[in-house]
Amino acid sequence: MKKKLMLMVLPMVAATALRAAELNVADLAAGDAHAGESADYMSLLFVFLLSTFIGLMVINQVSRLLHTPLMSLTNAISAIAVVGAILVGGRSYVADGELTWINLLGLVAIVASVTNIVSGFLITDRMLKMFKQRGSK
Amino acid sequence: MTLAIQLTYLVATALFIFSLKWMSDPKTARRGVLAGVLGMALAIAGTLIDPSVIAGNYKWIALAVILGTVIGIPLSLVPLTAVPQRTALSHAFGGFAAGLVGTAKFYYFVRGGQEVPLFVIVALCAEVLLGYLTFTGSLMAAGKLQEWLPSRPIIYKNQNLINFTLLVAAVVCCGLLIYDAPRFAYLFPVVIVLALLFGVLLIIPIGGADMPTVIALLNSYAGLSAVAMGFVLNNKLLITAGALDGSSGLILSIIMCKAMNRSFANVLFGAFGQVQAAGGEVEKRAVKSATPRDAAELMEHAGLVVIVPGYGMAVAQAQHRVREIYDQLTKRGVSVKFAIHPVAGRMPGHMNVLLAEADIPYEDLVEMDEINPDMPQADVCLVIGANDVVNPAALHNEKSPIYGMPIINAHKAKAILAIKRSMNPGFAGIENELYYDDKTLMVFGDAKAVTGEIAKCLAGEEGGR
Numbered sequence: 001m002k003k004k005l006m007l008m009v010l011p012m013v014a015a016t017a018l019r020a021a022e023l024n025v026a027d028l029a030a031g032d033a034h035a036g037e038s039a040d041y042m043s044l045l046f047v048f049l050l051s052t053f054i055g056l057m058v059i060n061q062v063s064r065l066l067h068t069p070l071m072s073l074t075n076a077i078s079a080i081a082v083v084g085a086i087l088v089g090g091r092s093y094v095a096d097g098e099l100t101w102i103n104l105l106g107l108v109a110i111v112a113s114v115t116n117i118v119s120g121f122l123i124t125d126r127m128l129k130m131f132k133q134r135g136s137k
Numbered sequence: 138m139t140l141a142i143q144l145t146y147l148v149a150t151a152l153f154i155f156s157l158k159w160m161s162d163p164k165t166a167r168r169g170v171l172a173g174v175l176g177m178a179l180a181i182a183g184t185l186i187d188p189s190v191i192a193g194n195y196k197w198i199a200l201a202v203i204l205g206t207v208i209g210i211p212l213s214l215v216p217l218t219a220v221p222q223r224t225a226l227s228h229a230f231g232g233f234a235a236g237l238v239g240t241a242k243f244y245y246f247v248r249g250g251q252e253v254p255l256f257v258i259v260a261l262c263a264e265v266l267l268g269y270l271t272f273t274g275s276l277m278a279a280g281k282l283q284e285w286l287p288s289r290p291i292i293y294k295n296q297n298l299i300n301f302t303l304l305v306a307a308v309v310c311c312g313l314l315i316y317d318a319p320r321f322a323y324l325f326p327v328v329i330v331l332a333l334l335f336g337v338l339l340i341i342p343i344g345g346a347d348m349p350t351v352i353a354l355l356n357s358y359a360g361l362s363a364v365a366m367g368f369v370l371n372n373k374l375l376i377t378a379g380a381l382d383g384s385s386g387l388i389l390s391i392i393m394c395k396a397m398n399r400s401f402a403n404v405l406f407g408a409f410g411q412v413q414a415a416g417g418e419v420e421k422r423a424v425k426s427a428t429p430r431d432a433a434e435l436m437e438h439a440g441l442v443v444i445v446p447g448y449g450m451a452v453a454q455a456q457h458r459v460r461e462i463y464d465q466l467t468k469r470g471v472s473v474k475f476a477i478h479p480v481a482g483r484m485p486g487h488m489n490v491l492l493a494e495a496d497i498p499y500e501d502l503v504e505m506d507e508i509n510p511d512m513p514q515a516d517v518c519l520v521i522g523a524n525d526v527v528n529p530a531a532l533h534n535e536k537s538p539i540y541g542m543p544i545i546n547a548h549k550a551k552a553i554l555a556i557k558r559s560m561n562p563g564f565a566g567i568e569n570e571l572y573y574d575d576k577t578l579m580v581f582g583d584a585k586a587v588t589g590e591i592a593k594c595l596a597g598e599e600g601g602r
Binding site for chain 1: 150153154156157158160161162163164166167169170173174176177180181183184185187189190191193194195197198200201202204205206208209210212213214215217220223224227228230231233234235237238240241242244245254256352353356359360362363364366367368369370371372373374375376377378379380381382383384385386387388389392477479484485486487489490493494496498499500501502504
């Protein structure tokens with residue numbers, strides 16, 4: 001069953017990566033000033049591809065008992081968007097370093113992400129504490 | 138400095154992978170949470186020392202973090218029956234954050250007048266589309282689960298055509314932005330509005346019983362929007378963590394679809410409610426009913442009792458009463474197992490969490506595929522608030538809308554007890570043949586009241602001896 005699942009998933013991942021790679025090739029073909037950076041985009045795609053594979057393999061091993069806590073845990077982990085939110089909200093866009101509305105968007109994004117981090121990790125732990133083996137009280 | 142940041146990110150990535158790996162077993166799972174927390178702390182610390190973040194803004198960031206914590210703590214304390222809507226709500230927050238960061242980045246690029254590389258603008262469009270549609274879509278899902286919105290499908294004419302047109306319009310706008318961002322910058326708000334609208338329209342036609350798939354799918358979208366953000370910001374940590382989340386959502390939604398024998402497309406665009414009439418062709422025979430006392434006596438003398446819980450148990454909050462039944466029966470040497478269908482409840486794994494909350498050891502929570510071979514040996518199968526997942530029509534009635542869906546073989550048990558409020562067919566409007574089976578006894582009433590009665594009968598008899 002797992003093999004079948006992988007067979008279903010892999011072409012999807014491969015197709016996505018391929019499509020993204022094509023775009024990147026087009027970028028390179030345009031020969032613009034970003035050629036150097038474009039090479040970096042390729043490595044970003046590799047990172048995406050490999051971490052998706054790792055994700056699929058690791059998640060496949062997760063006990064079905066724990067699918068609800070798994071979802072709240074990945075919820076908290078995907079709140080890694082906080083990194084992007086800090087980078088956008090924390091930088092200075094005008095000479096005197098005053099807040100602009102671009103900062104504000106980033107700061108609101110920080111609030112949303114931190115909400116997920118805090119509630120996600122706390123509720124996952126709360127649920128996991130409840131899973132007990134027979135005899136362990 | 139950059140090296141230090143990258144190394145922090147590298148360690149954080151490893152911690153996230155370990156975090157998920159440790160979820161493979163309930164014994165190591167809590168360690169997984171710790172790894173996740175550490176990874177996240179490192180990621181945030183690494184980002185704060187980024188030279189582009191100016192010291193003057195630390196106070197604002199701190200304020201945002203405090204505000205997020207204040208909102209987050211109560212959200213982590215919701216009752217476990219409300220976990221599906223909490224999960225949907227957090228997907229909404231995730232999508233919103235991605236959308237906001239994408240919006241900020243777009244206007245930063247356009248205002249600065251700098252040329253945006255093709256790769257970045259494509260990723261940015263993906264981030265904004267996915268982010269905002271996940272935002273409103275998840276809000277709709279949360280509203281349905283909380284029953285602020287009707288949980289039945291909301292259907293109108295040409296629904297799929299309208300949705301499709303909206304999506305095409307959004308993609309065309311994105312195409313123009315990709316072609317020449319500064320010139321078509323005025324289309325950016327249009328893309329946002331279309332994505333927000335599409336999220337709403339995509340989810341309202343989906344019924345409550347399909348929520349496990351939808352939540353898993355939105356989970357995947359939230360992860361993918363973080364990946365797209367990573368592409369925009371050239372940040373590998375965002376990509377790895379987002380991809381882990383994306384693949385988790387993907388696997389869960391595939392499991393859910395398989396458990397219902399349906400495709401993604403069918404769940405998203407099928408509007409389950411439309412096929413109602415087709416399955417209701419069971420002849421109206423009389424059902425046999427029983428009192429809680431009869432049920433208690435039947436189970437007391439059984440060797441193996443299999444309990445099939447469903448959403449009805451969650452709604453009635455009956456899990457603690459079920460636990461009392463479990464205790465009474467095991468005390469008498471009756472073997473009790475719980476048969477868990479993958480789509481029972483409103484999100485993946487929902488029943489397991491509720492039963493674990495009621496202190497039922499997880500060894501006795503058995504997956505559908507493992508329990509089915511043992512069903513003919515079961516003396517009693519007790520169905521509590523489950524319906525479609527035990528309907529034998531799925532096995533042989535080709536006209537039934539649930540034909541082909543794998544079910545728990547409750548009908549193979551030597552006797553079946555079904556707790557149900559009335560004979561009204563369940564959400565999907567499908568008659569359940571199981572209730573008309575000669576071996577089936579219906580116990581009518583609210584799941585919590587009935588299970589409480591049964592537990593009392595079991596306890597009372599013991600006291601009388």
